Amino acid sequence: SQTIHQWPATLxxxxxxxxxxxxxxxxxxxxxxxxxRQAAGRGLQLLxxxxxxxxxxxxxxxxxxxxxxxxxxxxxxxxxxxxSDSGFYLCAWSRGSFKNIQYFGAGTRLSVx
Amino acid sequence: xxxxxxxxxxxxxxxxAANLPCNHSTISGNEYVYWYRQIHSQGPQYIIHGLKNxxxxxxxxxxxxxxxxxxxxxxxxxxxxxxxxYYCIVSQRNAGNMLTFGGxxxxxxxx
Numbered sequence: 257s258q259t260i261h262q263w264p265a266t267l268x269x270x271x272x273x274x275x276x277x278x279x280x281x282x283x284x285x286x287x288x289x290x291x292x293r294q295a296a297g298r299g300l301q302l303l304x305x306x307x308x309x310x311x312x313x314x315x316x317x318x319x320x321x322x323x324x325x326x327x328x329x330x331x332x333x334x335x336x337x338x339x340s341d342s343g344f345y346l347c348a349w350s351r352g353s354f355k356n357i358q359y360f361g362a363g364t365r366l367s368v369x
Numbered sequence: 370x371x372x373x374x375x376x377x378x379x380x381x382x383x384x385x386a387a388n389l390p391c392n393h394s395t396i397s398g399n400e401y402v403y404w405y406r407q408i409h410s411q412g413p414q415y416i417i418h419g420l421k422n423x424x425x426x427x428x429x430x431x432x433x434x435x436x437x438x439x440x441x442x443x444x445x446x447x448x449x450x451x452x453x454x455y456y457c458i459v460s461q462r463n464a465g466n467m468l469t470f471g472g473x474x475x476x477x478x479x480x
Contacts, residue, residue, distance in 0.1 A: 288465055290465075290466075292470075299456075299469075299470040299471045299472060299473070300413070300470035302466060302468070305465060305466045313466065315466065344410075346412045346413070348412070348413075350465060353463070354463070355463045355464060355465025355466075356401065356403055356418065356458075356460050356461075356462060356463065356464060356465060356468060357403075357415050357418070358413075358415065358465075358468065359415065360412025360413050360414070361412055362411060362412055363410075363411070363412050365410075
């Protein structure tokens with residue numbers, strides 16, 4: 257069976273510090289990968305998605321970047337965090353043939369202080 | 370423009386059926402209806418999807434009206450663990466990057 261791992265579960269970072277969140281998927285190959293952000297009490301906002309190694313599409317201009325160094329690894333990064341980067345970050349995967357059926361990780365709650 | 374309209378919140382008694390409505394009057398012919406739910410502090414969970422026929426799986430049933438302008442997600446025997454925010458999403462079948470998680474319906478299952 258397929259599983260998705262996301263870490264850390266919670267993170268408190270000072271403004272201006274770098275960020276690296278990692279997501280890995282097991283039990284499938286060539287998944288589509290997604291990074292979402294959820295502000296408190298709000299819906300999910302798609303940040304990045306990837307259909308293959310090294311292929312990243314950005315949905316919104318922002319202070320964040322994403323990379324996919326391996327088939328089942330997706331990384332969300334920032335060089336300098338802003339207060340507005342606080343939120344609940346979720347990684348998800350889907351099969352190529354069923355992109356709208358997405359399986360989410362447990363999420364990382366990021367607080368930028 | 371929001372593609373779907375859902376009530377902000379609903380209550381349901383434990384053991385009873387929970388019927389969650391969704392309006393999608395501008396749905397186009399190649400768009401499917403997807404339902405997800407998000408339990409507090411967790412990632413969303415896919416429930417079910419459909420095009421025009423009613424669908425049922427181990428989690429829920431999806432009833433889509435003949436004109437496809439609205440649908441209802443049915444949890445046949447709600448439990449306390451079904452308390453969550455339920456999202457109704459309209460999207461082309463293989464869009465992937467076009468799932469729009471709006472406000473959803475906050476379902477509270479009460480003992």
